[in-house]
Amino acid sequence: MKTADLSGVLLDYWVAKAEGYEPWAGATIPKGEFMWKAPRAIGTDIGWVTHRFSQDWAHGGPIIERKRIALQWLAKTREWDARCDSASGSFTGYALATAPLVAAMRAYVTSEFGDEVPDPGDIRNE
Template identity: 40%
Template sequence: MKVANLEGALLDYWVAKADGCLEVVYLYQDDKYYATDCGVPVYYSRDWSKGGPIIEREGLVIAPRAHPDFIATMTWASQPYRGKSAQHIGSTPLIAAMRAFVASKFGEEVEDAPSVTG
Protein backbone atom coordinates (compact mmCIF):
# COMPACT_ATOMS: atom_id res chain seq x y z
CA MET A 1 0.00 0.00 0.00
CA LYS A 2 1.32 3.45 -0.88
CA VAL A 3 2.05 5.72 2.09
CA ALA A 4 0.50 8.60 0.12
CA ASN A 5 -2.88 6.79 0.34
CA LEU A 6 -2.82 6.06 4.08
CA GLU A 7 -5.44 7.85 6.16
CA GLY A 8 -7.48 7.50 9.34
CA ALA A 9 -6.87 4.49 11.57
CA LEU A 10 -4.62 2.82 9.00
CA LEU A 11 -2.28 5.85 8.89
CA ASP A 12 -2.29 5.94 12.67
CA TYR A 13 -1.39 2.23 12.76
CA TRP A 14 1.72 2.83 10.65
CA VAL A 15 2.71 5.93 12.64
CA ALA A 16 2.61 3.83 15.82
CA LYS A 17 4.81 1.20 14.17
CA ALA A 18 7.23 3.87 12.90
CA ASP A 19 7.35 5.39 16.38
CA GLY A 20 8.56 2.10 17.84
CA CYS A 21 5.38 0.51 19.14
CA LEU A 22 5.74 -3.21 18.53
CA GLU A 23 2.21 -4.35 19.29
CA VAL A 24 -0.62 -2.40 17.72
CA VAL A 25 -4.06 -3.98 17.93
CA TYR A 26 -7.35 -3.15 16.25
CA LEU A 27 -10.47 -3.08 18.40
CA TYR A 28 -13.40 -3.86 16.14
CA GLN A 29 -16.04 -2.34 18.41
CA ASP A 30 -14.20 1.02 18.50
CA ASP A 31 -13.01 0.92 14.87
CA LYS A 32 -9.63 2.13 16.18
CA TYR A 33 -6.09 0.87 16.57
CA TYR A 34 -4.35 0.90 19.94
CA ALA A 35 -0.63 0.64 20.53
CA THR A 36 -0.82 -1.67 23.49
CA ASP A 37 2.89 -1.88 24.31
CA CYS A 38 3.22 1.92 24.22
CA GLY A 39 0.11 2.21 26.39
CA VAL A 40 -1.76 4.75 24.25
CA PRO A 41 -4.67 4.88 21.84
CA VAL A 42 -3.44 5.61 18.34
CA TYR A 43 -4.66 9.03 17.13
CA TYR A 44 -1.47 10.51 15.69
CA SER A 45 -3.01 11.93 12.52
CA ARG A 46 -6.02 13.40 14.34
CA ASP A 47 -4.67 14.72 17.64
CA TRP A 48 -1.95 17.36 17.93
CA SER A 49 -1.01 16.12 21.41
CA LYS A 50 -0.02 12.79 19.81
CA GLY A 51 1.31 13.87 16.40
CA GLY A 52 2.82 17.20 17.44
CA PRO A 53 5.70 15.73 19.48
CA ILE A 54 6.66 13.54 16.50
CA ILE A 55 6.69 16.59 14.20
CA GLU A 56 8.95 18.45 16.63
CA ARG A 57 11.25 15.51 17.40
CA GLU A 58 11.66 14.46 13.76
CA GLY A 59 12.03 17.99 12.41
CA LEU A 60 9.14 17.68 9.96
CA VAL A 61 8.47 20.77 7.86
CA ILE A 62 4.81 21.56 7.11
CA ALA A 63 3.56 24.14 4.62
CA PRO A 64 0.22 25.02 3.02
CA ARG A 65 -0.15 24.22 -0.64
CA ALA A 66 -2.87 24.99 -3.15
CA HIS A 67 -4.37 21.86 -4.68
CA PRO A 68 -3.25 21.70 -8.34
CA ASP A 69 -6.74 20.88 -9.64
CA PHE A 70 -8.74 23.17 -7.39
CA ILE A 71 -6.99 26.43 -6.57
CA ALA A 72 -9.54 27.23 -3.85
CA THR A 73 -8.84 23.92 -2.07
CA MET A 74 -5.96 24.03 0.37
CA THR A 75 -3.85 20.97 1.09
CA TRP A 76 -0.71 20.59 3.17
CA ALA A 77 2.75 19.33 2.34
CA SER A 78 5.31 17.88 4.73
CA GLN A 79 8.75 16.36 4.59
CA PRO A 80 11.64 15.86 7.01
CA TYR A 81 13.94 18.87 7.37
CA ARG A 82 16.92 16.54 7.15
CA GLY A 83 17.06 13.48 4.97
CA LYS A 84 16.00 12.62 1.49
CA SER A 85 12.40 11.52 1.98
CA ALA A 86 9.89 12.77 -0.53
CA GLN A 87 7.29 15.39 0.22
CA HIS A 88 3.89 14.08 1.28
CA ILE A 89 0.53 15.75 0.87
CA GLY A 90 -2.53 15.64 3.13
CA SER A 91 -5.83 17.39 3.69
CA THR A 92 -4.58 18.50 7.14
CA PRO A 93 -1.12 19.37 8.46
CA LEU A 94 -1.15 16.29 10.72
CA ILE A 95 -2.03 13.89 7.90
CA ALA A 96 0.72 15.28 5.67
CA ALA A 97 3.27 15.16 8.49
CA MET A 98 2.37 11.64 9.61
CA ARG A 99 2.61 10.36 6.02
CA ALA A 100 6.06 11.98 5.76
CA PHE A 101 7.09 10.37 9.05
CA VAL A 102 5.96 6.89 8.00
CA ALA A 103 7.72 7.23 4.63
CA SER A 104 10.93 8.37 6.35
CA LYS A 105 10.96 5.12 8.35
CA PHE A 106 9.56 2.55 5.89
CA GLY A 107 9.82 4.03 2.41
CA GLU A 108 7.01 4.87 0.00
CA GLU A 109 5.10 1.59 0.44
CA VAL A 110 4.05 -0.43 3.47
CA GLU A 111 2.35 -3.77 3.93
CA ASP A 112 -1.35 -3.96 4.61
CA ALA A 113 -2.21 -3.81 8.31
CA PRO A 114 -3.15 -7.11 9.95
CA SER A 115 -6.56 -8.40 8.94
CA VAL A 116 -9.47 -7.07 10.94
CA THR A 117 -11.97 -9.65 12.13
CA GLY A 118 -15.11 -9.02 14.10
Protein backbone atom coordinates in the same frame (compact mmCIF):
# COMPACT_ATOMS: atom_id res chain seq x y z
CA MET B 1 -0.30 0.17 0.18
CA LYS B 2 1.07 3.52 -0.86
CA THR B 3 2.01 5.66 2.12
CA ALA B 4 0.53 8.63 0.23
CA ASP B 5 -2.92 7.00 0.59
CA LEU B 6 -2.74 6.13 4.30
CA SER B 7 -5.27 7.77 6.60
CA GLY B 8 -7.12 7.21 9.85
CA VAL B 9 -6.41 3.97 11.70
CA LEU B 10 -4.02 2.64 9.06
CA LEU B 11 -1.90 5.78 9.19
CA ASP B 12 -1.89 5.71 12.99
CA TYR B 13 -0.90 2.02 12.85
CA TRP B 14 2.19 2.78 10.76
CA VAL B 15 3.14 5.82 12.84
CA ALA B 16 2.93 3.67 15.97
CA LYS B 17 5.13 1.04 14.32
CA ALA B 18 7.66 3.74 13.37
CA GLU B 19 7.63 5.00 16.96
CA GLY B 20 8.47 1.52 18.26
CA TYR B 21 5.12 0.83 19.89
CA GLU B 22 3.97 -2.77 20.18
CA PRO B 23 0.40 -3.48 19.02
CA TRP B 24 -2.01 -5.16 21.40
CA ALA B 25 -2.56 -8.77 20.35
CA GLY B 26 -6.35 -8.46 20.43
CA ALA B 27 -6.49 -5.41 18.21
CA THR B 28 -7.90 -5.42 14.71
CA ILE B 29 -7.43 -3.27 11.64
CA PRO B 30 -9.34 -1.52 10.04
CA LYS B 31 -11.91 -1.20 12.86
CA GLY B 32 -9.49 0.88 14.89
CA GLU B 33 -9.92 -1.20 17.99
CA PHE B 34 -6.30 -1.20 18.99
CA MET B 35 -4.03 -0.09 21.76
CA TRP B 36 -0.26 0.33 21.81
CA LYS B 37 2.30 -0.59 24.41
CA ALA B 38 4.64 2.37 24.69
CA PRO B 39 8.36 1.61 24.44
CA ARG B 40 10.56 2.48 27.40
CA ALA B 41 12.23 5.35 25.54
CA ILE B 42 8.92 7.23 25.29
CA GLY B 43 8.33 7.52 29.02
CA THR B 44 8.43 5.86 32.39
CA ASP B 45 4.89 4.47 32.31
CA ILE B 46 4.91 1.28 30.25
CA GLY B 47 1.14 1.01 29.99
CA TRP B 48 -1.25 0.65 27.09
CA VAL B 49 -2.06 3.78 25.12
CA THR B 50 -4.55 4.62 22.36
CA HIS B 51 -2.66 7.33 20.48
CA ARG B 52 -4.23 8.69 17.31
CA PHE B 53 -1.13 10.33 15.88
CA SER B 54 -2.78 11.64 12.71
CA GLN B 55 -5.81 13.01 14.54
CA ASP B 56 -4.52 14.46 17.81
CA TRP B 57 -1.86 17.19 17.91
CA ALA B 58 -0.90 16.14 21.43
CA HIS B 59 0.32 12.84 19.97
CA GLY B 60 1.47 13.85 16.47
CA GLY B 61 2.85 17.28 17.34
CA PRO B 62 5.89 16.02 19.29
CA ILE B 63 6.82 13.83 16.31
CA ILE B 64 6.68 16.86 14.00
CA GLU B 65 9.01 18.75 16.31
CA ARG B 66 11.41 15.84 16.96
CA LYS B 67 11.63 14.83 13.28
CA ARG B 68 11.77 18.45 12.07
CA ILE B 69 8.84 17.98 9.70
CA ALA B 70 8.25 21.11 7.66
CA LEU B 71 4.65 22.01 6.80
CA GLN B 72 3.57 24.42 4.08
CA TRP B 73 0.12 25.32 2.79
CA LEU B 74 -0.16 25.08 -1.00
CA ALA B 75 -2.93 27.49 -1.96
CA LYS B 76 -3.02 26.36 -5.58
CA THR B 77 -3.83 22.71 -4.75
CA ARG B 78 -5.41 23.48 -1.35
CA GLU B 79 -3.24 20.85 0.34
CA TRP B 80 -0.58 20.74 3.02
CA ASP B 81 2.92 19.81 1.92
CA ALA B 82 4.96 17.97 4.58
CA ARG B 83 8.65 17.13 4.40
CA CYS B 84 10.64 15.13 6.90
CA ASP B 85 14.16 16.49 7.43
CA SER B 86 17.26 14.34 7.89
CA ALA B 87 20.40 15.06 9.87
CA SER B 88 22.18 16.00 6.62
CA GLY B 89 19.54 18.60 5.76
CA SER B 90 17.96 16.65 2.92
CA PHE B 91 14.35 15.49 2.92
CA THR B 92 13.71 11.80 3.64
CA GLY B 93 9.93 11.78 3.42
CA TYR B 94 7.40 13.85 1.53
CA ALA B 95 3.59 13.84 1.57
CA LEU B 96 0.49 15.86 0.76
CA ALA B 97 -2.90 15.94 2.48
CA THR B 98 -5.79 18.31 3.09
CA ALA B 99 -5.04 18.24 6.85
CA PRO B 100 -1.58 19.28 8.13
CA LEU B 101 -1.29 16.53 10.75
CA VAL B 102 -2.17 13.83 8.22
CA ALA B 103 0.41 15.20 5.77
CA ALA B 104 3.07 15.28 8.49
CA MET B 105 2.39 11.71 9.65
CA ARG B 106 2.41 10.44 6.04
CA ALA B 107 5.79 12.13 5.53
CA TYR B 108 7.07 10.49 8.72
CA VAL B 109 5.88 7.03 7.68
CA THR B 110 7.42 7.54 4.22
CA SER B 111 10.74 8.54 5.81
CA GLU B 112 10.74 5.41 7.97
CA PHE B 113 9.31 2.77 5.59
CA GLY B 114 9.41 4.17 2.05
CA ASP B 115 6.68 4.84 -0.48
CA GLU B 116 4.83 1.57 0.19
CA VAL B 117 3.97 -0.47 3.27
CA PRO B 118 2.28 -3.87 3.61
CA ASP B 119 -1.50 -3.79 3.95
CA PRO B 120 -2.31 -5.19 7.39
CA GLY B 121 -5.85 -5.89 6.18
CA ASP B 122 -8.22 -7.16 8.82
CA ILE B 123 -5.55 -9.11 10.66
CA ARG B 124 -4.76 -9.39 14.30
CA ASN B 125 -1.54 -7.55 15.01
CA GLU B 126 1.52 -9.51 15.88
